[in-house]
Amino acid sequence: MYHKTMHYRIFNVFNTCLLVSLAILCIIPLLHVLAISFSSKAAADASLVGLWPVDFSLEAYKKTINNPAFLHSIWVSIARTVLGTALTLAVTFLAAYPLSKDNRVFRSRSIYSWLFVFSMVFNGGLVPFYIVIQKLGLINSFWVLVLPSTVNTFLVILMLNFFRGIPKELEEAALIDGAGHFKTLFKIFLPISLPSIATIALFSMVFHWNSWFDGLLYINNAKDFPLATFLQTVIIQRDMSSMSMSPKEMEMLSQTTVNAAQIFIGAAPILLVYPFLQRFFVKGMTLGSVKE
Amino acid sequence: MKRIKKTWPFHVMLLPALICLFLFSYLPMGGIIMAFQDYKPWEGVGGSAWVGLDNFRYLFERQDSMQVIWNTLVIAVMKIVFNLLIPFVFAILLNEIRKTALQRSIQTMVYLPHFLSWVILGGILIEMLAVDGFVNRILAAVGLDPVFFLGDNNWFRFTVIVSDVWKEFGYNTIVFLAALAGVSPTLYEAAEMDGANRLKQTLHITIPSMIPITIVVGTLALGNILNAGFDQIFNLYNPLVYEKGDIIDTFVYRTAILNGEMGFGTAIGLFKSVISMALILVSYRLAYKWAGYRIF
Structure with a gap:
């Protein structure tokens, strides 16, 4: 040996x-x-x-916790993460079901799937996207943090591949017993797809918690920034002018220890869900890459 | 069986996703006509003057935009190469560790940075790489001169690539480990019988069995050749290193959003999108041809 x-x-x-x-x-x-x-x-x-x-x-943490702007940004982040994840889950779950069907059962499927795939390989770029957001009246709105990222084709593919793995007999039996497609989806598919729903939920949660650029680009009022954007401006840009702060608060934010505490609090939720992340992401990665 | 034939529920189920796709993917694609206009926000897409290909001509004439395209290519290619090579070797070495608990713990530690955003990692790096930061204190302790990693044009690209490898190499190892787990143990047993040592087994069994997935990952990475990583660069760069570190995406942000050259910004964005799309299509074709890989 x-x-x-x-x-x-x-x-x-x-x-x-x-x-x-x-x-x-x-x-x-x-x-x-x-x-x-x-x-x-x-x-x-x-x-x-x-x-x-x-x-x-513990001074740095005390100061951080007592900063109302910081606390409010955590609240914005939590709200966008919860709402965004819920919306993504619902929309992805619904869309993946018809897309997982065979072309013979659902004739228009290939047109739809091309619409999804094309959105993944081509985009209009930053400027047209900004103009669309502006025209939709989403500038400075909380919803700009939630709505644009609702559909992620990668997650739809992940979900539909899971649906493809469910034995056909299960669905056929339900349909023959008189259940419609909606009933089949919610009564038969939903309970057995919980693991892949959890995977998608985790992907989406990490995405929302970590997103910072949308806040920076579309929200002008620093008061409404999510935590990631708040950290970006305070720690990376050190741009205090837009923050409308008292000199005392400014002095506090220029401290290395406070920055470190804020970085750590920003990373903490990810570290907390990390054990689950590791398990599900590895599954998701291999689910997304190796298939027929 | 008529009930099964009915497809209206399918269309209804797709409706919410299609509305989102229309609003946030296809509507912006319509906006690419701005690339052919001298766009003025107060005149709108309908009212702005047509300038034909002027924005694109401008793109190729401007010194700074050519530099930016070159920077993007250099940084992206280096990232692709190292993020393929290092995980490849790391997976082979990690696979040699037989103690499952130890292997798990190593994986846990190396995957971690992948899940943190560049804001967090950027904050950490700015702190650590400062002139009086942790890294320079270590350099000073072994008698080296301090290095201004994030403010020196000779060091910026190096810093960017190393820190990107730090964030991603663990995560990129996953696909290789999956490939290694799929190698049939009988191959190794047969080699053992024939008297091959572990090095020979690695050269003749392990590495060849990783080739298909390496081809897939490598070809698919082609689509990223103009993606040098906006999040990372934006959080690490500063005007001192624009010369070597400014990339297409950060350049678009500054010219279009901050300076208001909307038409020009759209043109660069379109230039990037078209090339990326062509490369993605080619790479998927190739990955299918060479390794039988399909996404859909």
Whole structure:
């Protein structure tokens, strides 16, 4: 057996060390920011913090939590994530069912599927999209964060591939017993597709929580930014002028530790659902890529 | 059987999705006529003057737009190459680790950055790569000069590519690991019987069995050749590194949205969309021809 040879054992030790250090390297940046967020302002400003907090302090989190603008942006993010995910789920679930049918059963299917696929390979670009959003009156509206991303063809394909895997007999039996297509979809397909619905829900939730550009582009009033956009302007652009803040608040936001705390709070929901993400995403990836 | 033949419920089920597609995909496509206009917001799409191909001529005459297209190509190609090569090797090495718990933990750590947005990662990188940041303190400790990773034209592309690999390589490993899990163990057993050591087995069984998926992933990546990653660049760049780091998407944002050159911005966007579409169609054709891959 090859595992027992000397060469392989030496290789194995090296290999394990290499991969473990690479893996640790991947999360070191996150640990560093976490350490800063729990350090005192003085230690952080003097660049003393490595991977462990220096002068442990909860000051940064206290300040962050007491910032009404920050709290409001969390609320906007939660609202868009919940509404956006619910809408995407409903629309995707409904659309995937007819698209999963055979061309002989549903003649117009190929026209519809081309409409979906074409929307994936071609787009009008940023400027026409902006004009359409403007003409629809969505500028500065909360709904601009929810509606445009409702249909994602990739998620529709994921769902329809799952539907294709459901035995035909199940559907035929329901139809023969007199159920219509809607009844079949909601009474037969819905209960057994919960795992793939969960996958799509997770995709959509991560997308909404992480989206920042739509807020920056279509919402002019910083008060209505979702958290990701808020962080983008505060941490990356450091653009305080648009934020209409008191000098005290500005002073607070320029602190490294507060930035670190905000980054960490922004990442926290993703870290919380991460165990589920890992399981479902791997499934979703392979579901989306390997098929007949 | 007449009931089964009825298809009206299908059309009804598709209606909500089609409305969204119409509003947010097909309506903007109509807006590409702006690329042939000197668009003025107060005159609208109907009233703005036609300028034919002037916007496109302007695109090829302007020094900065050619630089931007070149930057996009360089950054995108480097990302494609490294995001294929590194996951390929990483998957093979990870597959050699037999302890499932250890393998799992490594996967958990390397997949993580994929799920965080570039706002979060950008915030972290700006902090870490600052002149007095964590990385430069380590460089100083081993006696090297500080590097201004995000403000130096010689370093910016390097930083962008390395940080993109950091975010994505773990996630890109998944498809390769799936391919490796599908290799029949009998192949290895037979090779073992014939006295092949692990290196020989890797060269003659593992790597050949990964070739089809590598071709698929590689060809499909062609469609991204003008996609250098807006989210990442936008959150990392600054005027100091426009020369080497400005890409098509960030350029469109600045010229069209911030400077109001709407017609010109649409033209660059259209230029990018058309080339990307052509490449996507070609790459899917090729992936189907070479590896029997289909999406639909």
